[in-house]
Amino acid sequence: DAGVIQSPRHEVTEMGQEVTLRCKPISGHNSLFWYRQTMMRGLELLIYFNNNVPIDDSGMPEDRFSAKMPNASFSTLKIQPSEPRDSAVYFCASSWEGLGSGNTIYFGEGSWLTVV
């Protein structure tokens, strides 16, 4: 079975440009997560969707960041305008139903973003 698929794997962009990261969760999973990882802050949860609805976006750093999940098989994380401090690895993850019942989440390989 295919895992969580993210694109692009690597992106270098200039400050001020719009960046769109894409994620395809594992088929059948109904929860989707976006994480950001930096050396300084480690792995941070940005936003969590359940059944395509954003449940908690308290981790989204600021208004420049937005995330959507138009259907069960696709999500985007957009940064507009991008800044150098947004340089990080962005991970998408998915799971089936609630984690409280002992299910687990599976991560994609990440999108490496560099803003110059």
Add this chain to the structure above:
Amino acid sequence: DAKTTQPPSMDCAEGRAANLPCNHSTISGNEYVYWYRQIHSQGPQYIIHGLKNNETNEMASLIITEDRKSSTLILPHATLRDTAVYYCIVLLTGNQFYFGTGTSLTVIP
């Protein structure tokens, strides 16, 4: 909310068992303990999880103390490919899966 404490780094000789400890003294009765690892440049990889009983799978064993305030992840025969950062996570409310700083395990030839 339960938090976890792990040593920042550990070494283990290749072929020997790696025992990675985790303290979670404020864990609630219905919170699971999860272990993930992250090899450089890759996404976090699920290893194992448990609630009360010890668990074993093809990758590792998880030993949870009777009071559930601590646990140990055991890699029975560590290989060089097990060099990674290992995260112990106690599931907080809802589905908010938070990672701490983890333990950087280095397997030495």
